Amino acid sequence: MTKHQGRHFLNIPGPSPVPDRVLRAMDMPVIDHRSAEFAELGKAVFEGCQKIFKTKGPVIVFPSSGTGAWEAAIVNTLSPGDKVLMVETGHFATLWQQMAARWGIDVDFLPGDWR
Structure with a gap:
């Protein structure tokens, strides 16, 4: 087993320090992608993206690297x-x-x- 020392960094294209609040969020239980909670979260995210990109049109998220x-x-x-x-x-x-x-x-x- 490999033992890691020190703080971990995200290395794409980094290294980039990962803030503690992000690490804590990553440690939360996964939301069921078929649940009402997930649908509400998705709606809020896409509406937020419209504000960020200053558009009234749909925002498409491309899930990839x-x-x-x-x-x-x-x-x-x-x-x-x-x-x-x-x-x-x-x-x-x-x-x-x-x-x-x-x-x-x-x-x-x-x-x-x-x-």
Whole structure:
């Protein structure tokens, strides 16, 4: 068994300290996703999102990592064989290029300086 010492950090892309109030909230029992309580919470969250994003339209939450959002953006806007220009600006740009290539996108990758 691995023993951890010190405070844990969230490392995406971090490290980012996780506030105690968040850690306490994570330790609460899970709300049944079919319950009235969950429906009320969901409604409040989506209404709050409308205020945050200053919209009266629906807000869609995409339950995934950032990489999942990249993939959704690629497959919902491009088709295999489409040609795109990408600029190398750092590690994430190279990952974006690799993902697009896996989906059959013809990537013209312009080398750049990561600084």
